Amino acid sequence: MRRIRRQGERIVSTIWLDVDDLISYLRRSSRPSGIQRVVLEIGRALLAEVPDRVGFVRRGNGPRDLVSLAWSQVETLLASGQEEESVTIAQVARSAHLTEEILADDPDPLKTLARTQLQVLKAGATFPVSVARYLWQSHLLKRKMKRVTDAAAVQSAEVLAQTAGRRFEDVAKPGDVLLVLGSPWHYDDYAKTVRWVRDDLRMSFALLIHDLIPIRRPQWCDRGIITTFTQWHRMVLPFADQIFANSRATADDVTAYMKEVRLPLAAPVQVVPLGSGFQNHAMAPAVQKPSVEGEYILFVSTIEARKNHELLFRVWRRLLQTMPKDKVPKLVFAGRAGWLVQDLMQQLDNANWLDQHIVHVNNPSDGELNALYRGCLFTVFPSYFEGWGLPITESLINGRPCVASNTTSMPEAGGSFARYFNPNDVNDACRVIKETLEDRAGLQAWTQKVENEFVPTSWTQSARVVLEKLTD
Structure with a gap:
């Protein structure tokens, strides 16, 4: 060169x-x-x-x-x-x-x-x-x-x-x-x-x-x-x-x-x-209140097969079976529907989106997305394969912990500020997410660590x- x-x-x-x-x-x-x-x-x-x-x-x-x-x-x-x-x-x-x-x-x-x-x-x-x-x-x-x-x-x-x-x-x-x-x-x-x-x-x-x-x-x-x-x-x-x-x-x-x-x-x-x-390129006015009521966990991604939304569908169904329903936060899918997910979308419709415990926010604006980050308990990112993992670092920069896959580049993106599970193992994913939900004091300490110690690149x-x- x-x-x-x-x-x-x-x-x-x-x-x-x-x-x-x-x-x-x-x-x-x-x-x-x-x-x-x-x-x-x-x-x-x-x-x-x-x-x-x-x-x-x-x-x-x-x-x-x-x-x-x-x-x-x-x-x-x-x-x-x-x-x-x-x-x-x-x-x-x-x-x-x-x-x-x-x-x-x-x-x-x-x-x-x-x-x-x-x-x-x-x-x-x-x-x-x-x-x-x-x-x-x-x-x-x-x-x-x-x-x-x-x-x-x-x-x-x-x-x-x-x-x-x-x-x-x-x-x-x-x-x-x-x-x-x-x-x-x-x-x-x-x-x-x-x-x-x-x-x-x-x-x-x-x-x-x-x-x-x-x-x-x-x-x-x-x-x-x-x-x-x-x-x-x-x-x-x-x-x-x-x-x-x-x-x-x-x-x-x-x-x-x-x-x-x-x-x-x-x-x-x-x-x-x-x-x-990222800078807010559209310069859209900030949205003060998230569009989802109550407690929720956020998953920011286009809905496509590789992103593994189906795993979280199975995890939330199990959480609703093993925990009091009022103790299970909503799961928010924030992103448009992409390819190879027709069957999943039909399953979600047939299940009434687990009686609205799963919510789809279609193609949110930058302002809406920032409001969703601010309002969530933590984020999840169960993707099978990534080149980097931008939603993980976006979560951290917004002061929110992330529970993510332990494959490919995602541990690089989250480092010590994220917790990880095997995206091919619904039992492992359910365990990590359930433990996080049940330990609210630990979640609060984890959130404070992200807010105080995460240094953006x-x-x-x-x-x-x-x-x-x-x-x-």
């Missing part, structure tokens, strides 16, 4: 982040999901760390048709919920609730850019309490304010932003890096892009792998996803100069897979610690690991 030198050294290279799949996702949905949020957060953190050395690209009409864009275009799309083909400085400012009068104060584009960035930071005051606490603990707001007001950094960022809308081959330089943090698997010709970037543009290529579930556990995936995902990785991974993974479990999976299929591994897979929370830490590896 060619070294990306810091400003002040003779040779300086740029990291180009491919955000095409993020743009495509935001066309369809105004609320990014797990992988898209990781791209957003690491993208923001990279920009905050080295604003003059990070650029962004999206795909045009073919594998050799990449176009640069400004990060402000991504933020505007995120805020508006729809894509604009051309985003001007004035449009970005309006999306950040700046008035035309403020823009008219000084037409200088550098000052306009600085005012827009400052306004985005001011919007941090509207974040939910849990997210604001995370930002405060990791000092991200302080750090970002310092960078935005640093004239040199703003000027460098503006120079790079002026490349927006230009062909990639006209702005990229030998020694630059194309970085993929998302999921562009829908492009079956992406290997042609990578070969063009490496062979013709003389750049390096790096990517972050979130999991290999469609390859390792295809029984939990749609058939089309299995084929697309497997072919994409077989074609692209051999050209990676650096592979990142979101956990040690995923890194070990990638290393083993590369060996099994006899693909070359240019360098050891580098683990990137993921940040512990910042997205700045994630970005710095990426930067350090790409600058070796």
Whole structure:
């Protein structure tokens, strides 16, 4: 990997982040999901760390048709919920609730850019309490304010932003890096892009792998996803100069897979610690009261076979048989229904959702989700297989203990702040959950430990690991 030198050294290279799949996702949905949020957060953190050395690209009409864009275009799309083909400085400012009068104060584009960035930071005051606490603990707001007001950094960022809308081959330089943090698997010709970037543009290529579930556990995936995902990785991974993974479990999976299929591994897979929370991208007003009455346990996840909702259905049925019914809290499924769960949903309907002891909150907003976290006794996460386990760390950052699976990456995500069970053993799951419910003093002490001792990982830490590896 060619070294990306810091400003002040003779040779300086740029990291180009491919955000095409993020743009495509935001066309369809105004609320990014797990992988898209990781791209957003690491993208923001990279920009905050080295604003003059990070650029962004999206795909045009073919594998050799990449176009640069400004990060402000991504933020505007995120805020508006729809894509604009051309985003001007004035449009970005309006999306950040700046008035035309403020823009008219000084037409200088550098000052306009600085005012827009400052306004985005001011919007941090509207974040939910849990997210604001995370930002405060990791000092991200302080750090970002310092960078935005640093004239040199703003000027460098503006120079790079002026490349927006230009062909990639006209702005990229030998020694630059194309970085993929998302999921562009829908492009079956992406290997042609990578070969063009490496062979013709003389750049390096790096990517972050979130999991290999469609390859390792295809029984939990749609058939089309299995084929697309497997072919994409077989074609692209051999050209990676650096592979990142979101956990040690995923890194070990990638290393083993590369060996099994006899693909070359240019360098050891580098683990990137993921940040512990997300900004409230929609800036939605906080919901003060959860939508569920009474005591409840929370499970945040899309309802799909791999997430193992069926196990909790069986656990709650047993709890209702072995405990007084008024001592059994409700179980809340927070998330939309996904694939391979038609039979489970029919069973829940037939059982009247255990006489409403199981409640489904469909596709909750960020504000609703934060209210659900604040109101629950603890969370559960019985997934069979994960690349990381974001709902576990989200639970911890919201001050709520988590009872989770003891497989794959989930013990990495929860550490000593979670308790674990075998997701294939209903007896083990029932035991851990029942013991937690019956020991309310212990649960209170556990909750206080999470609130007082859990230290979130910042997205700045994630970005710095990426930067350090790409600058070796």
